[in-house]
Amino acid sequence: MKYKSATNLRWSSPESIDMIVDFEDIGPVPFTALPDDCEEHGRELYARAVAGEFGPITDAEEQS
Numbered sequence: 001m002k003y004k005s006a007t008n009l010r011w012s013s014p015e016s017i018d019m020i021v022d023f024e025d026i027g028p029v030p031f032t033a034l035p036d037d038c039e040e041h042g043r044e045l046y047a048r049a050v051a052g053e054f055g056p057i058t059d060a061e062e063q064s
Contacts (some may be wrong), residue, residue, distance in 0.1 A: 009057040
């Protein structure tokens, strides 16, 4: 699935990141990226987020 951007990154657990992903076909939606996601775009979003390509990832406690 192709996407344009990912924003509002937040660690939801030590191995998952919640974010808003703007998918080309459906627009912006909440998404949880995992390093072992069954879909390639989920693994890619996780790796790019950890690499800092979408900006900082906040801790769950930092957002209220």
